Amino acid sequence: MWNPISMATVLRAAPRFGELVLDACCGDGASAVPTAELVGPGGAVDAVDRSEAMTELARERAEGEAAPLPQLRLHAADATEWEPVGYDLVQCVLGVFFFDDVEGGVAHLVDRLKPGGRFVVTLWAPGAVKDFTEALCDAVEAEGGEAGAEAVAAYRSGGRPDVPSTPGALAQWLGSFGLERTRGELVPRHLDLDDDLAWRLVLGMSRRRLVADLDDATRDRVATAFHALRAERGISRVDLSTIIGVGHRPE
Structure with a gap:
């Protein structure tokens, strides 16, 4: 799941040999590692995740990887408090959803760029993972007991951050941070599901927190209910579409 989403971002970010890159909210390195390969030993990638x-x-x-990547520097840190500047490229794949202050966090990342540097951000498209997540929430509410009900209530009260929902709006939004030559692009993607993959997605995404505090037996009941709801609602595929935005800091 993460590799194609991240590679779509890297393709549009176009890291070049010798560049200095900040990969904010790097996760498991799905975008940071290929970026490090592209910048080569003459460049460097600071991959940051809290x-x-x-x-x-x-x-x-x-x-x-087949060859060592000494140019990849991993940091357990908050990207919105990362201080070094002068980056040729700053990229953030699905990370802004974790920022307490999205506008402030994006502005901070843009400020890490050197003049002429590129900022690339990937957001979930509207409706992405929606039916999948609703089925999971309903299963947790039905079978997760008090802990499950509390987890769902907390998840739903969080809501979706106020971020652009179309490529054009994303390009305009990036312009509000002082970036030039901005553009946005919808990247459609769907993934066929079976029960095993569906549950691995639950555990591999931020939605894991819906079941994180459940004991093993309760989690098994939730998984069974989730698969039954998916079958009942005809959710045989998950929408993983994204929108990717690119902007350039003025020279």
């Missing part, structure tokens, strides 16, 4: 577990997964991904 989760130490995620940066460790990124390290394991990098160690699995």
Whole structure:
């Protein structure tokens, strides 16, 4: 799931040999590792994620590559408080949804760029993962007991951050941060599901927090209810469409 989404971003970010890159909210390194390969030993990638577990997964991904990547520098830190500047490229794949202050966080990342540098951001398209998530929430409410009900209530009260929902709106939004030559693009993507993959997606996405506090037996009941609801509602595919925006800091 993450590799094609991240590679679509890297394709549009177009990292070049020798560039200095900040990969904000790097997760398991799905965009940071290929970017490090492209900038080569003459460049560097600072891959930042607030989760130490995620940066460790990124390290394991990098160690699995055919050649060492000393240019990949992993940091367990908050990207919205990252201080170094002068980057040729700053990219953030589905990370702004974790910012407490989306506008402030994006402005901070843009400020890390050197004049002429590129900012690339990937957002979920409207409706992406919606039916899948609703079925999961309903299953957790039905079978998760008090802990499940509290988790669903907390998840639903969080809502979707106020971010652009169309390529044109994304391009305009990036312009509000002082970026030039902005553009946005819809990247449609759907993934066929079976029960195993559907549950692995639950555990591999931010929706994991809906079941994180459940004991094993309760989690198994939730999984069974979730699969039954998917079958009942005909959810055999998940929408993983994104919109990707690119902008340039003025020279």
